Amino acid sequence: xxxxxxxxxxxxxxxxxxxxxxxxxxxxxxxxxxxxxxxxxxxxxxxxxxxxxxxxxxxxxxxxxxxxxxxxxxxxxxxxxxxxxxxxxxxxxxxxxxxxxxxxxxxxxxxx
Amino acid sequence: xxxxxxxxxxxxxxxxxxxxxxxxxxxxxxxxxxxxxxxxxxxxxxxxxxxxxxxxxxxxxxxxxxxxxxxxxxxxxxxxxxxxxxxxxxxxxxxxxxxxxxxxxxxx
Numbered sequence: 700x701x702x703x704x705x706x707x708x709x710x711x712x713x714x715x716x717x718x719x720x721x722x723x724x725x726x727x728x729x730x731x732x733x734x735x736x737x738x739x740x741x742x743x744x745x746x747x748x749x750x751x752x753x754x755x756x757x758x759x760x761x762x763x764x765x766x767x768x769x770x771x772x773x774x775x776x777x778x779x780x781x782x783x784x785x786x787x788x789x790x791x792x793x794x795x796x797x798x799x800x801x802x803x804x805x806x807x808x809x810x811x
Numbered sequence: 812x813x814x815x816x817x818x819x820x821x822x823x824x825x826x827x828x829x830x831x832x833x834x835x836x837x838x839x840x841x842x843x844x845x846x847x848x849x850x851x852x853x854x855x856x857x858x859x860x861x862x863x864x865x866x867x868x869x870x871x872x873x874x875x876x877x878x879x880x881x882x883x884x885x886x887x888x889x890x891x892x893x894x895x896x897x898x899x900x901x902x903x904x905x906x907x908x909x910x911x912x913x914x915x916x917x918x919x
Contacts (some may be wrong), residue, residue: 732907736852742897742909755906787852791907799844799859800899800907805852 700726703792703803711809717778720806724771724792730754731773732800733765736787745788748773749795777808785810813838813902817910824888824917832883832913834898842901843874845883847894848912854897857883888917 704723712718724731733745744757748767765775771792777784787807791800814837824830834843845857858865858872860881865872869888874881885892895912902908 734907734909741911742899744906744908747905755904757906789852789854791854798842799856801856802846802854807852 705790705803705806709807712780713811716780719776722773722790728792730793732791733775734789780810782810815900815908815910817913821914826919829886834881836879836900840900844899846897890917893917
């Protein structure tokens with residue numbers, strides 16, 4: 700069974716731009732969660748989607764948003780990028796939210 | 812929400828040595844997982860262990876939910892075990908909360 704995939708793997712943007720990251724979960728998994736990892740803040744939960752609905756949201760500004768499609772694939776969007784948004788963005792999938800989570804390889808975003 | 816702590820923050824071992832990593836959580840949890848993050852950033856599942864004890868080769872884990880801690884044991888460590896080990900707990904709001912990690916360096 701294929702694992703969680705994320706695209707793109709690397710991305711360089713400039714301040715003020717917006718970015719969209721994509722995540723394809725393991726086949727059959729309906730929950731997709733997103734995390735931001737930075738050296739200063741560690742791994743922080745962004746949001747979780749289940750059956751196309753956002754079920755939980757972390758403590759991030761409204762510039763961070765996401766959505767989930769009917770095939771469970773998910774995208775997250777960051778608008779008006781700031782230097783502090785430079786991070787590794789990780790996506791995880793599970794059968795349902797509290798079950799075992801499996802992570803993708805991440806997208807490394809650099810904001811210049 | 813719950814707080815997750817890990818100790819020690821850093822650990823340096825000689826190849827072949829054994830180690831114990833600890834994860835404390837502040838409240839009842841629905842789930843607990845251990846991960847190993849490789850140098851490329853990939854989080855690799857080690858254990859899904861809300862309670863009890865599991866073993867997988869040289870690694871084993873124990874979670875005592877009533878006392879709010881989990882332990883990860885690494886025996887006969889190898890250089891490939893180097894990296895950062897995270898525990899993550901799910902509270903009943905179903906948010907995954909990660910600890911700050913233990914950075915392990917295994918020297919040849």
